[in-house]
Amino acid sequence: MEPKVIRGRDLKRDEFEKALKVEYHPEARYAWDAGYAVGKFLEGLKQGKILGVRCRRCRRILVPPRAFCELCFVPIDEWLELKDTGTVNTFSISYVSMDVKRLEEPEIPAVIEIDGASPGVGILHKLGEVDDPKNVKIGMKVKAVWKPEKERTGAITDILYFKPLEE
């Protein structure tokens, strides 16, 4: 008779703690070059500007900028300054951190359609200066709140967050 094949046994948390195991704590480090298009975008952020690009073929105005249009598959070389205001396309109210710990104050990530870009074209960022997260709405107008000029490093975090714009 063939020996039995194990179907899988679910360990309880305390069993797992006691189970024989080997641990590994890698310290992985990377340095990512921003590349041509995003590099130029980051230089813009450092100067307090949101830069976009326009594809000469489909005429879409895009942000984040890219060196080529994925739709037309042609290079893009036309740059323009967009506004630092926009519209909330969608948002969440997040109560967990990146490693699933509970947050005391929720974060409000959002996709923000940037004014001056083609409709529906947005970037991921966060909302701030929100009195009550329950009042955040899709379609709400928002404006970038920038780091003081001296503290900017040429990073997406040079924009601290977007705040609701009084109409």
Add this chain to the structure above:
Amino acid sequence: MGLNIKHKVAVVGAGMSNVMRRAEETGRELSFYAVKEALKNSGLTIEDVECVVMATAPDAFDGVHMKGEYLADGAGAFRKPYMRSYVGGGSGVFAIIHGWYMVASGMFKTCLVVAEEKMSSAQPHPQAAFNSIYDHTLERPLGVNLLWIFALEMNRYMSVHKIPLEDIALVSVKNKRNGLDHPCTQVGAEVTVKEVLESEIMAWPVHRLMVSPTSDAAAAIVIARDDIARRVSEQPVWIKGVGWNLDTAFWTNRDLYYPDYVEKAARMAYEMAGITNPRKEIHVVEPYDPFAYKELHHLEGLLLADRGKAPELLKKGVFDRDGELPSCPSGGLLGVGNPIAAAGLMKVCEIFWQLRGEAGKRQVKNNPKTGLAQAWGDLMQVGTVVILSVN
């Protein structure tokens, strides 16, 4: 798309391990079990298997680089042509597509398709491994977490169609209940809409009971060319159509309310299968349900419901096991568990069992002849579809 396909291909066996939060076994051991189960009633032995396709998701979960190679022995691939298939969560169904063309092309007569995931190795939680899917320069510095992108998509879907949260909670209720009848379940349960809505808010509108768990498991299927399949199997389950599609990684530039890439993948599979009216011709479906809203979102992308109307059909009971179009009769990722790559292949296994009338307590009531399994993955990006049939 030219459809000059050389051979008809069938699934002749399916098997899977238990789905668990923390398996005592290694991924290799779980794979071995799933393969043994799949071969058991297939009429084929490991010696008959000419090539192997393996699906397993990020290496970072296990901290094992080139995990495909590490798992190969458990997948029965010793000294065989072996290939790893990987498109994130879409991998489980992507793998059967690879297995299909290994045989359809005329290259091999048989193929073993295996999918494995061991998420519990990542400490303290595999969530951190997921964060590296986001753009390293423009998104990760914001302190992203994986839930964000689902919450953003779910909110967009709900807002565009004005879908109340209660309707989405019903998916969790249905799938967790279905999961109770699955012998491998990790998270089958009887829950109410109220309990789902009162469960902890993770990232609004996503509540804890709307999220599938992290899981360890393996699943496998055996694929054979038509002449072999007819000889070894009393009831081959034919692979009638396959489709896959990848959308742009610039996910903040497209409207997340509708998964166009799933529709494209589905249309490709329907065309190949000769299906012109999927709502009549598909009898049982296993759409990918890592989050409650996603089952509805995918049913719409698969053209099995009008845009924004899947919740109404759900409320009417259309997607129940005894409904007109049973959806996730296995319990799916919400009701069984979500071992990433294995979750997709688990859905293929379920369609195989349903079409052969072997699903036991989970058997749907409409005597299904044709079924569809779908998986999804990456930055709201990939759709993978397979259509199986006993006709």
